[in-house]
Amino acid sequence: MYKIGIVDTTFSRVDMAKIVVEEIKNNLPNARIIRYTVPGIKDIPVAAKKLIEEYGCDIVITLGWVGKTQTDKYSYLASSMGIILVQLLTNKHVIDVTVHEDESSDEKELVQIAIDRARKHAHNLIALLKGGETLSRWAGKGRRQGRPDVGPLET
Amino acid sequence: MYKIGIVDTTFSRVDMAKIVVEEIKNNLPNARIIRYTVPGIKDIPVAAKKLIEEYGCDIVITLGWVGKTQTDKYSYLASSMGIILVQLLTNKHVIDVTVHEDESSDEKELVQIAIDRARKHAHNLIALLKGGETLSRWAGKGRRQGRPDVGPLET
Amino acid sequence: MYKIGIVDTTFSRVDMAKIVVEEIKNNLPNARIIRYTVPGIKDIPVAAKKLIEEYGCDIVITLGWVGKTQTDKYSYLASSMGIILVQLLTNKHVIDVTVHEDESSDEKELVQIAIDRARKHAHNLIALLKGGETLSRWAGKGRRQGRPDVGPLET
Amino acid sequence: MYKIGIVDTTFSRVDMAKIVVEEIKNNLPNARIIRYTVPGIKDIPVAAKKLIEEYGCDIVITLGWVGKTQTDKYSYLASSMGIILVQLLTNKHVIDVTVHEDESSDEKELVQIAIDRARKHAHNLIALLKGGETLSRWAGKGRRQGRPDVGPLET
Amino acid sequence: MYKIGIVDTTFSRVDMAKIVVEEIKNNLPNARIIRYTVPGIKDIPVAAKKLIEEYGCDIVITLGWVGKTQTDKYSYLASSMGIILVQLLTNKHVIDVTVHEDESSDEKELVQIAIDRARKHAHNLIALLKGGETLSRWAGKGRRQGRPDVGPLET
Numbered sequence: 001m002y003k004i005g006i007v008d009t010t011f012s013r014v015d016m017a018k019i020v021v022e023e024i025k026n027n028l029p030n031a032r033i034i035r036y037t038v039p040g041i042k043d044i045p046v047a048a049k050k051l052i053e054e055y056g057c058d059i060v061i062t063l064g065w066v067g068k069t070q071t072d073k074y075s076y077l078a079s080s081m082g083i084i085l086v087q088l089l090t091n092k093h094v095i096d097v098t099v100h101e102d103e104s105s106d107e108k109e110l111v112q113i114a115i116d117r118a119r120k121h122a123h124n125l126i127a128l129l130k131g132g133e134t135l136s137r138w139a140g141k142g143r144r145q146g147r148p149d150v151g152p153l154e155t
Numbered sequence: 156m157y158k159i160g161i162v163d164t165t166f167s168r169v170d171m172a173k174i175v176v177e178e179i180k181n182n183l184p185n186a187r188i189i190r191y192t193v194p195g196i197k198d199i200p201v202a203a204k205k206l207i208e209e210y211g212c213d214i215v216i217t218l219g220w221v222g223k224t225q226t227d228k229y230s231y232l233a234s235s236m237g238i239i240l241v242q243l244l245t246n247k248h249v250i251d252v253t254v255h256e257d258e259s260s261d262e263k264e265l266v267q268i269a270i271d272r273a274r275k276h277a278h279n280l281i282a283l284l285k286g287g288e289t290l291s292r293w294a295g296k297g298r299r300q301g302r303p304d305v306g307p308l309e310t
Numbered sequence: 311m312y313k314i315g316i317v318d319t320t321f322s323r324v325d326m327a328k329i330v331v332e333e334i335k336n337n338l339p340n341a342r343i344i345r346y347t348v349p350g351i352k353d354i355p356v357a358a359k360k361l362i363e364e365y366g367c368d369i370v371i372t373l374g375w376v377g378k379t380q381t382d383k384y385s386y387l388a389s390s391m392g393i394i395l396v397q398l399l400t401n402k403h404v405i406d407v408t409v410h411e412d413e414s415s416d417e418k419e420l421v422q423i424a425i426d427r428a429r430k431h432a433h434n435l436i437a438l439l440k441g442g443e444t445l446s447r448w449a450g451k452g453r454r455q456g457r458p459d460v461g462p463l464e465t
Numbered sequence: 466m467y468k469i470g471i472v473d474t475t476f477s478r479v480d481m482a483k484i485v486v487e488e489i490k491n492n493l494p495n496a497r498i499i500r501y502t503v504p505g506i507k508d509i510p511v512a513a514k515k516l517i518e519e520y521g522c523d524i525v526i527t528l529g530w531v532g533k534t535q536t537d538k539y540s541y542l543a544s545s546m547g548i549i550l551v552q553l554l555t556n557k558h559v560i561d562v563t564v565h566e567d568e569s570s571d572e573k574e575l576v577q578i579a580i581d582r583a584r585k586h587a588h589n590l591i592a593l594l595k596g597g598e599t600l601s602r603w604a605g606k607g608r609r610q611g612r613p614d615v616g617p618l619e620t
Numbered sequence: 621m622y623k624i625g626i627v628d629t630t631f632s633r634v635d636m637a638k639i640v641v642e643e644i645k646n647n648l649p650n651a652r653i654i655r656y657t658v659p660g661i662k663d664i665p666v667a668a669k670k671l672i673e674e675y676g677c678d679i680v681i682t683l684g685w686v687g688k689t690q691t692d693k694y695s696y697l698a699s700s701m702g703i704i705l706v707q708l709l710t711n712k713h714v715i716d717v718t719v720h721e722d723e724s725s726d727e728k729e730l731v732q733i734a735i736d737r738a739r740k741h742a743h744n745l746i747a748l749l750k751g752g753e754t755l756s757r758w759a760g761k762g763r764r765q766g767r768p769d770v771g772p773l774e775t
Contacts, residue, residue, distance in 0.1 A: 008294045010279075013308040015295030036287035037294045039279045042235060042251050046242035047287060053246065066381075071221075071255055073384060074228060078235035080352060080388035085243055087356035088395055091363065096352050100381055111308050124320075124349045132346035132357060139318045139347045140325030153323045153421050163604045165589075168618045170605030191597035192604045194589045197545060197561050201552035202597060208556065226531075226565055229538060233545035240553055266618050376691075383694060390662060390698035397666035398705055401673065406662050410691055434630075434659045442656035442667060449628045449657045450635030463633045463731050473759045475744075478773045480760030501752035502759045504744045507700060507716050511707035512752060518711065536686075536720055539693060543700035550708055576773050 002031040002129060005051030005060035011040040012065035014111055016097065016118035020061055023122035028129075041066060041098070042075055045082030052090045061125050063118060064098040076100070093128050097121045099146070117146035157186040157284055160206030160215035166195040167220035169266055171252065171273035175216055178277035183284075196221060196253070197230055200237030207245045216280050218273060219253040231255070248283050252276045254301070272301035312341040312439060315361030315370035321350040322375035324421055326407065326428035330371055333432035338439075351376060351408070352385055355392030362400045371435050373428060374408040386410070403438050407431045409456070427456035467496040467594060470516030470525035476505040477530035479576055481562065481583035485526055488587035493594075506531060506563070507540055510547030517555045526590050528583060529563040541565070558593050562586045564611070582611035622651040622749060625671030625680035631660040632685035634731055636717065636738035640681055643742035648749075661686060661718070662695055665702030672710045681745050683738060684718040696720070713748050717741045719766070737766035 004024055008017045017035060024031055034055050036047040041064040051057040062083060066076045076098065083096045099114045124145075127134040142150040159179055163172045172190060179186055189210050191202040196219040206212040217238060221231045231253065238251045254269045279300075282289040297305040314334055318327045327345060334341055344365050346357040351374040361367040372393060376386045386408065393406045409424045434455075437444040452460040469489055473482045482500060489496055499520050501512040506529040516522040527548060531541045541563065548561045564579045589610075592599040607615040624644055628637045637655060644651055654675050656667040661684040671677040682703060686696045696718065703716045719734045744765075747754040762770040 008291075010290050010293040010296055010298040012295045013297040013305065014310060015307070017291075017294055034287075035291055035294075037290040038248075038283070038287075039250070039276065039290070039298070039300070042239060043248065043283075045239050046246065046248055049243055050246055050287070070228065071231070071257075073380065074232045075235060076381070077384045077388060078232060078239055080385060081236060081391060082239035082243065084352060084355050084388055084392035085240070085395070088359055088392065088399065089243065091356065091360055093348075093353065093356055095349070102381075107308050111310050115310070121349065128348070132344075132348075132360070135320055135347040135349070136318075136327075136345055138320040139327055139345075140322045141320055142323040143320040143349070145349070150323065152325070153417050155324060155421050155425070163601075165600050165603040165606055165608040167605045168607040168615065169620060170617070172601075172604055189597075190601055190604075192600040193558075193593070193597075194560070194586065194600070194608070194610070197549060198558065198593075200549050201556065201558055204553055205556055205597070225538065226541070226567075229542045230545060233542060233549055236546060237549035237553065240550070244553065262618050266620050270620070383690065386691070387694045387698060390695060391701060394662060394665050394698055394702035395705070398669055398702065398709065401666065401670055403658075403663065403666055405659070412691075431659065438658070442654075442658075442670070445630055445657040445659070446628075446637075446655055448630040449637055449655075450632045451630055452633040453630040453659070455659070460633065462635070463727050465634060465731050465735070473756075475755055475758040475761055475763040477760045478762040478770065479775060480772070482756075482759055499752075500756055500759075502755040503713075503748070503752075504715070504741065504755070504763070504765070507704060508713065510704050511711065511713055514708055515711055515752070535693065536696070536722075539697045540700060543697060543704055546701060547704035547708065550705070554708065572773050576775050580775070 002028060003055065003057045004031050004033050005048065005055065005057035006033060006035045007044050007047045007051065007060060008037050008063040009040050009065060010037060012063065014114040016063040016114055019115055019118040020122045023119055027126050041079040044079055045086050048083060048094045049086045049090065052092050059093050059125055059129055061095040061097060061121060066098055066100045068101045095121050095125050113146040120145040157183060158210065158212045159186050159188050160203065160210065160212035161188060161190045162199050162202045162206065162215060163192050163218040164195050164220060165192060167218060169269040171218040171269055174270055174273040175277045178274055182281050196234040199234055200241050203238060203249045204241045204245065207247050214248050214280055214284055216250040216252060216276060221253055221255045223256045250276050250280050268301040275300040312338060313367045314341050314343050315358065315365065315367035316343060316345045317354050317357045317361065317370060318347050318373040319350050319375060320347060322373065324424040326373040326424055329425055329428040330432045333429055337436050351389040354389055355396050358393060358404045359396045359400065362402050369403050369435055369439055371405040371407060371431060376408055376410045378411045405431050405435050423456040430455040467493060468520065468522045469496050469498050470513065470520065470522035471498060471500045472509050472512045472516065472525060473502050473528040474505050474530060475502060477528060479579040481528040481579055484580055484583040485587045488584055492591050506544040509544055510551050513548060513559045514551045514555065517557050524558050524590055524594055526560040526562060526586060531563055531565045533566045560586050560590050578611040585610040622648060623677045624651050624653050625668065625675065625677035626653060626655045627664050627667045627671065627680060628657050628683040629660050629685060630657060632683060634734040636683040636734055639735055639738040640742045643739055647746050661699040664699055665706050668703060668714045669706045669710065672712050679713050679745055679749055681715040681717060681741060686718055686720045688721045715741050715745050733766040740765040
């Protein structure tokens, strides 16, 4: 039985955890899901680390939301490096889902990006639990989360 | 009884610690508060780490103030990464409050941002002490500190 | 017998691992190759570390693909720092191959860059396995991967 | 008796260590001062760490000088992160003084910035040696080093 | 007898190691020099760490070459942070020499920058081997590598 951690934020404008929980329940009905909600993206790394080390999660998915300013981008960079560091300190995957407010000026589209990205990365999480070659048949195939796949370039 | 650390700076132009102390005293009257004041944001990470490791704090809130230049932004990035690293080395939350001078050209508004952000993050600190699901009912709700909440997007 | 790890992504639009596998098989027919496919570049560092620590790889090559936006560049920076950190934590080389979508607006040229870069870095990997002076006769010679060599400047 | 480390550089155009030594001798006549001079800012972090770990310093002040180009700014960022990391690895303060050549186009003013900043941060160092609440009466007071204090905002 | 490590790259367009070897042989004829050549700057940090930990080097000099694009600058930043981290993990100096292609549009001048910088930093390396105060008489003197010294500002 897998233990799967979800970290999300109160800053986010879409409840992406709901989508992730749905996908996990449909695909891994026996998995135990542990949720941890923090204020914003800079609080995510330690929550992910605690889910792995204190709650015994096998893998974590983090659901961040990033504002439009340059300061927000620097926060994104710091947070991204923190999430990578959590993985290197635990040897566990932490799938880092982020939605950036500058990805679309249309709020409806932003919602669709968030939902699609969370759903597809939930599937990536499930694949990674099965081992490092599970996604290999899709390697180089131009898959995208939040947008339709762009596909491979012609070689 | 919780031990709560506050790190603030002499560079800041608003005494945000006063707000944080008020909120903690009103909500957690038995908590012990330990304050540590440093010159500027790059001095914050080690002070937060010392509060956790040498003073036994359960959680820390840091109150930074960031100037307007690009150099200040790089200092913000270095400091943010340091604060994330403190959390990963201690498995404790450090709520990182920062006010950026470029957030408003109006000094009165900047004061209001600082006070509102410090107060709301003091509440976030109290919530996180109660566990990782305390804030989950607000997940994806578009909460903001320093400004009014923007709320969730319609899905 | 060497164990060589390959990390690639489903985000990439060219199957660079195929090129790398060809070059290794031609030059080190007894090497064992272990492949690990992840969604995107921020997932690469932990996969590389797992290949070294859990699968016993002597060296790893990572095959990343980077989008055009500033956010993608920050992800590149975080990923690059992660890959360097993996090397410092394991004292093994991880050859970090990345193709950036802004390197060419012509898709055919981008494919050629990807193939050439993957192939030449596979050769660099093989050279580094033989020791730190193997590449010394090419030091300062202006070698390029993805493009033709520019050669040394006249001194 | 305190041991205080000073790291400075040959790149700097002002001998800031002289100012720092004066202030320490006037205020802590029994302190032992150990100086370590390196070429430039990227050499500073390890020198600070050696002063703490190999020479037993209780605290260190570093005196950096940063050029005008974007490359210099990235070196500043890397150096800042290194100095923060030294502090997290040793739980000692390292007061990071830097003068940026783009702070003034007037060389005389740049000299005044350097001298004022070094002097005021020497006082900050002395205060931090006395404990984390020594500077608390100045918290939020808008103190500046290199320039006159701007003072607190009206609340 | 000192052991001195040199890391250089095949990406570089000038054989800077030759200059460094000359200077070391002239000034420290008994030193043992160990060379390690890697493809590019992101491969430098682990090579420097291996020279210190596996080959027993007392100090290392790294000779990097950085392209003109923004991506190259991010690679420079990641590499710089890696080289600083190597120093903090080993408490040894790693003198980080880099030539940036945007330092001059004239190829002859770029060669002169590379040669001058490598030569002067070889002298810095020799000085640092003698202890942390060897360079103190030059502190604040505005020394430059790659260009003529600018000298101290008038105080």
